[in-house]
Amino acid sequence: MNIHEHQAKEIFRKYGVPTPKGFVAFKPENAVKAAQQLGGDLDVWVVKAQIHAGGRGKAGGVKLARSTEEVGMYAKELLGKTLVTHQTGPEGKRVHRIYIEEGAEIEKEFYLGMVLDRASEKPVMMASTEGGMEIEEVAAKTPEKIIKVEIDPAIGFQGFHGRKLAFGLGLPKEQVNKFISFAQAVYHVYMDYDANLIEINPLIRTKDKKFLALDAKMGFDDNALYRQPEILAMRDLTEEEPTEIEAGKYGLSYIKLDGNVGCMVNGAGLAMATMDIIKHEGGQPANFLDVGGGASAETVAKGFEIILRDPNVKAIFVNIFGGIVRCDRVANGILEATKLTKVEVPVVVRLDGTNAEEAAEILNNSGIKNIISAKDLKDGAKKVVEAANRG
């Protein structure tokens, strides 16, 4: 799960990570009020669109206002606007909230990030002098400009971790301790909130030699949300795909893609492999859908309903490997599901594993014309691609 910049900064402030002062606004009039609250005589206010995607600046989602009237003007312009950045996809993201912040006098921009390093299985903190640039780009072009420290949670964040980063960035010695406290506070935020990503880009040094988190991005481990009520309360459903949320409520894991062959599979690995074989046989998968272990009539029906909401779907491939769940039960579930949800496109069904033969018989005798039974993975993929291309 991800949260907005203003929410991440709220958490930062609680932990003593310095940030500029700011207020969130959902309406232009509140934006003006926020600007006045920050101090009516500031030189610059920053009006920032709040969406869960990077690249806002380049897409026109960050404005510098010279007066409270200008704050109001930019607020009107941004609220309701759809921003297209390199991370949103071509459809873009609609701005529902903005963040009004006091301007800061930037002397130098840095990058500070934290993520789980899967190779060492420990959190790693990264810093770079190339603030404001995308870290992936820095990593590709000038990897020597990224300083990494692996932090063993058994010892926590120590002074030496901070010194490696601070001296690595070339900070003069009178700024080192200030930077270390900053980095240490970020480490505690990461660990305490079960984050899986923190990015501060840029982290700035102001003209009066203070470090400030000018931007803040945070992502969290979904498996830990049960013990993070504060984060869960920050969830913004308008940032998520509504179909994916609905699928989640039924224990289905669904991700929409661009093709025309719908897929319904049990198990995440087999679901990905099913997408792959559809492509291999000349088709394009319309979605990823893992129905989980059970595959009951209700979940299968819901699966059909969700897949068919995508008008591009011309055929559906149901690929179930019955282990503990018996195939004859799944077959009956599929028949039941076609009564609950109207399915007009061809449905190729491949059931293998426990009681596969009985299942094939049930499907063949069902009298439902658009159900086509397949004998194995390859046969099923071929048949469904053919059917989709005909449709």
Next chain:
Amino acid sequence: MSILVNKNTKVIVQGFTGKEGTFHAEQCMAYGTQIVGGVTPGKGGQTHLDKPVFNTVEEAVKATGATVSLIFVPPAFVADAVMEAADAGIELAVTITEGTPVKDMMYAKAYAVKKGMKMIGPNCPGIITSEECKIGIMPGFIFKKGPVGLISKSGTLTYEASNQVVKAGYGVSTAVGIGGDPIIGLSYKDLLPLFEKDPETKLIVMIGEIGGTLEIEAAEFIKENITKPVVAFIAGQTAPKGKRMGHAGAIISGGKGTAKEKMDALSAAGVHVVVSPADIGETVAKILK
């Protein structure tokens, strides 16, 4: 022969009396696994499925001599259960539970390593030595004895692969589902040398997926250390960037961890990489013929 577990392995179940624990312990026993008891705090002294229940893993190990623990406790208690097993001198903990927080596994694995306990999972189907011992939730009947060692991140793809191998006329020595989480216990490069040493295993099938670098590490290891033929399939060739594909670990981040990157590394290491998941059985048969 086989790796890690066989018909003499003594197993306890943590979360023994729960719904999942009960169902799968019964299935394992029916397969022939020596389940010698279980642990459910507060139910010590009772009998469940004709086996003794203990309050702690330590008591269970003392009384039964078990060396392996099969863990079914809910996600919030997984780290505790794994660490308790390690503390009690269990040699191998197999965790089936899905949804454990990454931070918990970070601590639990570090402790397991310190105590010298091997881990399989979490979020995995477990381990099976065909026709001898099943410690997990896989359907036993699709595994027939044979010369193929199987290592996989995915449950249903493990079944798919074994099914194809059996239909092609061969069988599986031991199959290990290593799990799809960002932090897991034994991985490819820990299991490959065990299969290399196992005289029954003539060929190794490894099934990977997008996300992380375990398959890349495996490729480097295979190049230097493995003489037996390896067949590999990587799931997620068509997965979009930045989306979590069901498994918590299956995500392509910053262009890293793609299927292509992994397939190229494995091919360069001399592995027979199949593009279609339907070609696993056929490819195995071609090599073993």
